[in-house]
Structure formats: C-alpha cells, structure tokens
Amino acid sequence: MSTTPILIPNIVVELSFDQLVAAAQQLGSEEKKELIRAIALVDLDAELMRLIDELTAQPPVDDITDEEIMAEIRAVRQSRPQ
Structure with missing residues (x-):
C-alpha cells in the first residue's frame, strides 16, 4: 500500500488512500x-x-x-420596459 505525503502547515503526514478514507x-x-x-x-x-488557461x-x-458590443448593450437597455 503506497502512501502520499500530505502537507499540513508545519506537519507532514503520509497516508494511503485507504487510510485517508478511514479517517474521513x-x-x-x-x-x-x-x-x-x-x-x-x-x-x-x-x-x-484549466478554463482560464484555455481561454x-x-x-x-x-x-x-467594443463599440458594437456597447451599441448592442444600449439597444437592449432601451428595449426594456421601464
């Protein structure tokens, strides 16, 4: 059974997945x-x-x-009932 170091501030604990599940x-x-x-x-x-990196x-x-976007925003705002 392999263990993975778990870093907790100022502490290192090595737990296997099964040990982690048992603790949970x-x-x-x-x-x-x-x-x-x-x-x-x-x-x-x-x-x-991942999404930010992809974008x-x-x-x-x-x-x-940008002007076309702003024109569309203005048009939508004007079309809304007040």
Whole structure:
C-alpha cells in the first residue's frame, strides 16, 4: 500500500488512500459535509484554472468591436420596459 505525503502547515503526514478514507469515515456528519465542500472547491478551482488557461491561450476575437458590443448593450437597455 503506497502512501502520499500530505502537507499540513508545519506537519507532514503520509497516508494511503485507504487510510485517508478511514479517517474521513470517522468524522461527524457536519465535518464530512465540510470535507466534501472543501474537496469540491479544490476540484472547482482546478477546473476554473484549466478554463482560464484555455481561454487565455486562444487568440482574441476580432470580428466584433467594443463599440458594437456597447451599441448592442444600449439597444437592449432601451428595449426594456421601464
């Protein structure tokens, strides 16, 4: 069973995946929910960074100008009932 170093400020703990799961199973209901949210945030952060990298790698779109965008915004705003 391989272990992976887990870096906690000022502490290094080596846990296998099974040990990590066993530790998580010992948490209370609210703590498990917090752990799930924390893991989801890490995953979302990674996905967001991937999307940002993908978008910044694309060349800029030159087929529409800022003035055209602003004209469209003004038109939409004017068409809304007040």
